[in-house]
Amino acid sequence: MEKVIPFVPVGLLCALTRPDLSTAVSHFLVLAASRFCHSVVYLMPIPSAKTSFSATVQPCASLFVASHTLPFLQ
Template sequence: MASSVIESEVFLAFSTYATIVILKMMLMSPMTAYFRFTRKSFANQEDTGMAKTPEERKKMLVGNPDVERVRRCHLNDLENIIPFVVIGLLYTLTGPDLSTALLHFRVFVGSRLFHTVAYVLPLPQPSRALAWMSGMVVTFSMAYRVLSAAHL
């Protein structure tokens, strides 16, 4: 059973798309660091070592809206990608049709990529909200399939 699941086209597709969104989520940390250094906005006193004066250090500890925007985007990824990966894995075990599974996976990945662009640039609303909502609908759709297939 286990080898047939791992070898299935649905599982291989899921593995690919899950890896894409996990890597995207992981890249948010270096993006946050980039924004912190370019905006000279740090969260911790010890990170302000490049400052020459105490006044400069104080200025570097003030929050920056660009840094906070990237951080919130990363937090949103954590809140949405982790459930997608867990529920998506369970979904693959229900034996869904490949074309239906691909639709779920592709819409989710597209929604998260667009969500990041809409958040970081920022694009006008409701672009970010629609991206978030479409990803959420996909995850709930897969969860419904998992629960429907359950033998309680």
């Protein structure tokens, strides 16, 4: 949850600024895929390095969405 909460306001701002549809869909798909992969990796007996790698993708997706959203807010 700690990684989902920052993405919610960024995602809402992104949706309200009407970005390019293919860009927005790709960002949201990366987010969903990273959450799914993190859940699967978390449940399996895999070393923590792989778990942390899958958990790093979502903040990156949040930053990419924010970087594409902020120019539209000005």
